[in-house]
Amino acid sequence: MMISCEKAAKICDKAQYKEASIWEKIKLKFHLLMCNTCAKHSLKNKKLTSLCKQAKLVVLSEEDKKKMKDSCSKAK
Amino acid sequence: METHQLHPDTWVDLYADYLFNYAVTRVNDSEIAKDLVQDTFIAGLKSAKNFKGDAAERTWLIAILKRKVIDHYRKINSKKGKAEVRMSYSSQTDAEGDWLEERIADPNSNFENDAIENEELGLAIQNCISKLPKKQAQVFIMKTIEGMETEDICNSLGINASNLWVMIHRARTGLMGCLNQNWF
Known part of the structure; x- marks a missing residue:
């Protein structure tokens, strides 16, 4: 039942993307009850997820970037 | 300098x-x-x-x-x-008359500040992402911002799932450290 901190961290990361299984989540919860360091890390990790969501980040697609590079090299 | x-x-x-x-x-x-x-x-x-x-x-x-x-x-x-500015005090059509009192800002609203904060937050995160090692940043962006499936990322980058989670973990830890002073 007791998992290592490395394992807990991995499950915690997966959980941020909703990719942890129920069983993994139970193991993680249990670990967090025992381990203060991981509990703190988990809180921060969750916070990071919500910050990223809140910021509504956008990225350009590779295609768009390529177009930009092309027109930049034309302009030179 | x-x-x-x-x-x-x-x-x-x-x-x-x-x-x-x-x-x-x-x-x-x-x-x-x-x-x-x-x-x-x-x-x-x-x-x-x-x-x-x-x-x-x-x-x-x-x-x-x-x-x-x-x-x-x-x-x-x-x-x-478009240069013409039409002004009416109230956009609510069901309101009776133009009551200026209805139009004052709600002193308890944090809404306006939220928008400003979010914008700064977006740039702060983007800035921190650009400080990450290239590969980590790439995986983090694909996973978090573009919301791609783990399997698709693995296929397009030619890595396996545990590589991916290691990189995600490093990226997230790096970002937490970078954003730490201002946002946590």
């Missing part, structure tokens, strides 16, 4: 996303934002000889983009008819 130099070849890779985020929060339209970023790079290339080297490259590009955003609003406002 150190003087900065321009490396136009790296601009798109290094700053396109940062500038794009900056523009999107200001014009609220990704197509227009894309064009503005593009214009910024072109303008930057053309005036590269005027670059004095006292600002960092990105700051200098942001300054150009700022002008482009202003120009954009000027342009759309100068089109005929």
Whole structure:
């Protein structure tokens, strides 16, 4: 039942993307009850997820970037 | 003071996303934002000889983009008819009469500040992402911002799932450290 901190961290990361299984989540919860360091890390990790969501980040697609590079090299 | 130099070849890779985020929060339209970023790079290339080297490259590009955003609003406002400002005190049609009292700002509202904070937050995160090692940043962006499936990322980058989670973990830890002072 007791998992290592490395394992807990991995499950915690997966959980941020909703990719942890129920069983993994139970193991993680249990670990967090025992381990203060991981509990703190988990809180921060969750916070990071919500910050990223809140910021509504956008990225350009590779295609768009390529177009930009092309027109930049034309302009030179 | 150190003087900065321009490396136009790296601009798109290094700053396109940062500038794009900056523009999107200001014009609220990704197509227009894309064009503005593009214009910024072109303008930057053309005036590269005027670059004095006292600002960092990105700051200098942001300054150009700022002008482009202003120009954009000027342009759309100068089109005929749009310059005319129609004012009515109330947009609520069911309200009886124009009660100015109904229109004052709610002193308890944090809504306006939220928008400002979110914009700064977006740039802060983007800035921290750009400090990560390239591969980590790439995986983090694909997973978190583009929301791609783990399997698809693995296939397109030729890595396995546990590689991916290690990189995600390092990226997240790096970002937490980088954002730590201001946002946690």
